[in-house]
Amino acid sequence: MAIDSPFDTFTGIISPFGQRRVGGGAVPFSPASLFAGGQEGLLLGAFDIDTLFQVSDGTTPVTVATDPIGYFGDKSGNDNHATQATAAARPIYQTGPARATLNKVDDRLLVTVPTGGFEGTMVLATDQGTASYGVAIPAGPYDIGGRGGRHFPGNAIVGQLIRDGALSEGEAAATEADFVEKGATASYGAVTNFSRFWRDWTEITSFPLIDTSAGTNFIRAWRGCTSLTSFPLLDTSAGTNFNQAWLGCTSLTSFPLIDTSAGISFFRAWRGCTSLTSFPLIDTSAGTNFRSAWRGCTSLTSFPLIDTSAGTSFRSAWLGCTSLTSFPLIDTSAGTNFFEAWYGCTSLTTIPAGLFDNIQGGDFTEAFTNTDLTQTSIDNVLVSLVTSGIATGTRVFNQSGGSAPSSTGEAAIDTLRSRGWTVTVTGGY
Amino acid sequence: MRLTIACPDALRDDANQLAMVLGYGPSDAETYVALNWQDVDGNLYACASLPVSDAFTTTAQSGLQRPAWDTDNIIDMDAARRAQAALVFSLTPVTAMPDKLTACVGDDALATLAAMGLTQVEVVTEGNDVNLVIS
Numbered sequence: 001m002a003i004d005s006p007f008d009t010f011t012g013i014i015s016p017f018g019q020r021r022v023g024g025g026a027v028p029f030s031p032a033s034l035f036a037g038g039q040e041g042l043l044l045g046a047f048d049i050d051t052l053f054q055v056s057d058g059t060t061p062v063t064v065a066t067d068p069i070g071y072f073g074d075k076s077g078n079d080n081h082a083t084q085a086t087a088a089a090r091p092i093y094q095t096g097p098a099r100a101t102l103n104k105v106d107d108r109l110l111v112t113v114p115t116g117g118f119e120g121t122m123v124l125a126t127d128q129g130t131a132s133y134g135v136a137i138p139a140g141p142y143d144i145g146g147r148g149g150r151h152f153p154g155n156a157i158v159g160q161l162i163r164d165g166a167l168s169e170g171e172a173a174a175t176e177a178d179f180v181e182k183g184a185t186a187s188y189g190a191v192t193n194f195s196r197f198w199r200d201w202t203e204i205t206s207f208p209l210i211d212t213s214a215g216t217n218f219i220r221a222w223r224g225c226t227s228l229t230s231f232p233l234l235d236t237s238a239g240t241n242f243n244q245a246w247l248g249c250t251s252l253t254s255f256p257l258i259d260t261s262a263g264i265s266f267f268r269a270w271r272g273c274t275s276l277t278s279f280p281l282i283d284t285s286a287g288t289n290f291r292s293a294w295r296g297c298t299s300l301t302s303f304p305l306i307d308t309s310a311g312t313s314f315r316s317a318w319l320g321c322t323s324l325t326s327f328p329l330i331d332t333s334a335g336t337n338f339f340e341a342w343y344g345c346t347s348l349t350t351i352p353a354g355l356f357d358n359i360q361g362g363d364f365t366e367a368f369t370n371t372d373l374t375q376t377s378i379d380n381v382l383v384s385l386v387t388s389g390i391a392t393g394t395r396v397f398n399q400s401g402g403s404a405p406s407s408t409g410e411a412a413i414d415t416l417r418s419r420g421w422t423v424t425v426t427g428g429y
Numbered sequence: 430m431r432l433t434i435a436c437p438d439a440l441r442d443d444a445n446q447l448a449m450v451l452g453y454g455p456s457d458a459e460t461y462v463a464l465n466w467q468d469v470d471g472n473l474y475a476c477a478s479l480p481v482s483d484a485f486t487t488t489a490q491s492g493l494q495r496p497a498w499d500t501d502n503i504i505d506m507d508a509a510r511r512a513q514a515a516l517v518f519s520l521t522p523v524t525a526m527p528d529k530l531t532a533c534v535g536d537d538a539l540a541t542l543a544a545m546g547l548t549q550v551e552v553v554t555e556g557n558d559v560n561l562v563i564s
Contacts, residue, residue, distance in 0.1 A: 056456070066480060085456030088448065088477040103538040105433065105478040150465065150549070244551075 031123075031161050031175045035076040041118055041163035042080035042111060044072050044144065046156075047098040047182040051075060054090075056083040065095045072100065072109050072144065076161075082109035082144040091145055091157070097183020099127055099156035100145070108145035115139050121167040122203075125179030126154025129188030132172040134206030135162065136227060142203075153197040158184035192238075193217040200224040207232055212239075216262075219243045226250050229275075234258060240286075244268045251275055257282060265289040272296045277323075279304055284311075288334075292316040299323055305330060312360070315339040326350035336361030344370045346401070351377040355384050362390040362421065364397040373402035375409070378425065382412035385421075395421040402426055432485070433478040433541040434532040435525040436461040440515055441475055444530050446505045447512035448477075450493050451485070455503055466547040472527040474547060478538035486518055489532075 031043055045051065051073030052062035058071045058081070068090035072082040084090045084107075091100040091107045102108070118137040124130070131153075144160065146152040159179035167175065180186045188194075189211035198204065199220050205227045212218075213235040222228070223244050229251045236242075237259040246252065247268050253275045260266075261283040270276065271292050277299045284290075285307040294300065295316050301323045308314075309331040316339065318324065324345050329352040332338075336359070342348055348371045368381065382405055385397065397416070404427025405413065413423045436444045441461045448460035461475035468474070493509055495502070515530045517523065522533045522544030535541030 055453070068480075085454070086459045087452045087457055088460045088479040090479075092480060103431075103478045105476050105538045105542065107478075148463065148465070 029174045029178055031159075031178055032075055032077070034161070034163055034167065034171055034175070035078065039076075039163055039165050040078055040080075040114065040116070041076050041120065041161065041165075042074045042078060042082070043076040044082060044157065044160045045075060045179075045182065046072075046093070046100045046158055048073075048075065049093075049098065052093060052100075056085040062093045065093060067093045069093050069100050069109070074111075076163075080111050080114070082111045084109045089149060094156065097127075097158060099158045099183065101127075101156040102145045102152055102154075104146050104150055104152060104155070106146075106149040108143045108147075108149045111142045111144055113137050113139050113142045116164070118162050118164040120163045120165045121161075121172055122163075123159070123161040123167070123172055123175045123179065124153065125157070125159040125176065125182075125184030126152075127156040127158065128154035128185055128191050129210065130158075130176045130179055130184045130186055131188070131208045131210050132167065132176060133204045133208060134166065135203045136205050137162065137203045147200045151196045151199040151201070153188075153194075154185075158182060187211045190214055194221045195219040196221065196223075198222050198225055202226045204228060206230070209234065212236060214238060216240050218245045220247070221245050222249060223247045224249070229253055231256055231258075236260060237262060239263055241265045242267075242269045244271070246270050246273060248272045253277060255280055260284055261286065263287050266293045268292045268295070270294050270297060274298045276300055278302060281306060284308060286310055288312050290314050290317045291337075292319065294321060295319045297321050301325065303327060307331065308335075310334055313337045314341045316343070317341050318345060320344045321348075322346050324348050327355075328352070329355060332356055333358035333360070335359045336363070338364045338367045340366045340369070342368055342371055346370060346372060348372055349374050349377060349402070351380050353380040353384065354387070356381065357384050357387045359385075359388045359390065361393055362388070362396070363394040365394075366398045368397075368399040368402075370401045371399065373399065373426075375403040375406050378403060378405045379409040379412070382409045382416065382423075382425075386412045386415045390421075391419040395419065397421060397423045397425075399425045405429065430481060430483070430534050431478060431536055431538065431541075432481045432532050433476065433535060433538045433545075434461075434530065435466065435474045435476050435542070435545055435547060436530055437525075437527040438464055438473045438475075439527070440512060440530055443508040443512035443515070446508040447489075447493075447516075447530075449499070449504050450496060450506070450509045451489055454498055458503075465550050466542060467550050468525055468527070468546050470527075473550065474525060476542060476547070478541070489513070489516065490518065 053071035054060040056070040074080045089106045117139045122135045123132045194215045209232040233256040257280040267289045281304040291313045305328040315337045445458045448457040464473035466474040517529045517531045520534045525531045525545045
C-alpha cells in the first residue's frame with residue numbers, strides 16, 4: 001500500500017522532521033502517538049496548561065504564571081501523573097515559554113512507576129537544552145524535576161516523555177522537535193556551567209552526543225550515574241574544571257578520548273569508576289590538581305603516559321587501583337604532594353627509574369604503602385628521590401608490601417635521611 | 430517574592446509543624462526532610478524555597494491558629510510556636526544559624542543559600558580506606 005494513497009490509514013510513519021503522514025497529508029506529529037500501541041510511560045507538557053493543577057489531587061487549575069504545580073497530568077494515557085503534595089516543593093509555572101521552573105533546592109514532582117519499571121527512552125526538554133537518553137527506571141517513586149530536588153539539566157521542564165520500550169532515532173528526534181516547537185531550547189550549546197546537571201541520575205543507561213562545546217564547568221556533572229556503561233565523545237574542549245565529573249560512575253567500562261586540554265582541575269574526576277579497565281591518552285597538560293583523580297579505579301590494569309607536567313597535587317591520585325601492575329614515566333616535575341598517591345595498589349610491581357627526579361616537594365606519606373614493588377622498583381623510587389635533591393619542607397616516604405630495597409636503595413635511604421627525610425620501607429632498613 | 434528557608438537539624442520536627450500551620454495539609458510536614466546543606470562549622474540544614482505573598486511574612490509572625498483542615502489535631506501547635514519563636518526573617522541574605530529557622534528573601538534560591546553561608550553536603554571519604562564510601 002502506498003503511503004500517499006488516499007485510502008491509506010497507516011498512521012505509524014514518522015519522519016525525522018516531526019511530520020506523520022496520514023491519508024496522504026501531513027499532520028503535526030504528536031508524542032502521544034508513541035503510546036498508541038498501549039506502551040507504558042508518561043508524557044508531560046508544561047505547554048498544555050489544561051494538564052496542570054496547583055494541588056496534588058488534581059484540583060485548582062494552574063491559570064497564570066507563578067502558580068505552583070502540584071499536579072502535572074500525564075498525556076500518554078497511562079495515568080502516570082506527577083504530583084507534589086508538599087507545597088514548598090512544587091515547581092512554579094512560568095510562561096514565555098510555558099514551563100515548570102525548578103529551584104534546584106527541593107522542587108520536584110513524583111511519579112509512581114508501575115510494576116516492571118520503565119526500560120526505554122526518556123526525552124527531556126528543558127529551558128537550557130533538549131536530549132534523549134536511554135533509561136532503566138525501577139518501579140516505585142521517581143523524581144520529575146530535580147533529582148532529590150536538586151540536580152537537573154536546566155532550570156525548568158518544558159516537556160518530558162518516558163516510554164517503556166526504546167524509541168527509534170526518528171521517534172526521539174520528532175519528539176525533541178515537538179518539544180522545541182513548544183518552547184524548549186534545542187541545544188545545550190550555549191551552556192557554560194554544567195555543574196550537577198545529571199548528578200545521581202542513576203537511571204540513565206546511555207548518554208546522548210549533546211553539544212557541550214561552551215562548557216567550562218563540569219563539576220559533578222555526571223557524578224553517580226551508576227548505570228552508564230559508556231560515554232560519548234562530547235566536546236569538552238572549553239572545560240577547565242572537571243572536579244568529580246564522573247565520580248562513582250561504577251559501570252563505565254570505557255572512556256572516550258575527550259578533549260580536556262583546557263582542564264585545570266581533575267580533582268576526583270574518575271574516582272570510583274570501578275569498571276574502567278583502561279584509560280585513554282587524554283590531554284591533561286594544563287591540569288594542576290589530580291588529587292584522587294583515579295582513586296579506587298579498581299579494574300584499571302594499565303595507565304597511559306598522560307601529560308601531567310603542570311600537576312602539583314597527586315595526593316591519593318591512584319589510591320586503591322588494585323589491578324595496576326605497572327606505571328608509566330609521567331612528568332612529575334611540578335609535583336609537590338604525593339600523599340597516599342599509590343596507597344593500596346596491591347598489584348603494582350613496576351615503577352620506572354627517574355619518576356621523581358624533578359619533583360618540587362617531598363610529601364610521600366603512605367605513598368607506596370601496601371603495594372607490591374619489585375626490588376628494582378623500590379630502588380628506582382628511592383634513587384629518584386635522592387636525585388630530586390629535596391632537602392626542605394615535608395620529607396616523608398613510606399613503603400610497605402613488596403620487596404625490600406637492595407644495597408642501592410639502602411644507600412639512597414642513607415642519603416635521604418641525611419637530608420632530613422623520614423623513610424620507612426619494607427624490610428625495615 | 431521568593432523565600433528561602435534554612436532549617437537546622439534540631440528544629441526540623443518543630444519547623445514541619447509550623448509548615449503545616451502555614452501550609453495546606455498534612456503533607457507539608459515533609460517540608461524539611463533531607464539535611465543536604467551545611468554551614469562552615471559543619472552544622473546540617475534542611476532547606477526549602479518557595480514563592481510567597483507579601484502577606485505571608487506577616488501571617489507567619491502573627492499568632493498561630495490551628496488551620497481549618499486539621500480537624501484531627503494532627504499539628505503539634507506547641508512545636509509550631511517553638512519554631513515560630515526561632516524564626517528569623519530577612520529581606521536580604523543573612524548567615525544561617527544552627528538554633529534559628531532562617532528565612533531570607535531572594536529571587537535565586539541557590540544564590541540565596543550561598544549567601545547564607547550554606548553549601549551542599551558532599552559525602553566522600555578521604556581516608557585511605559580503599560573500600561570507597563561515596564554518596
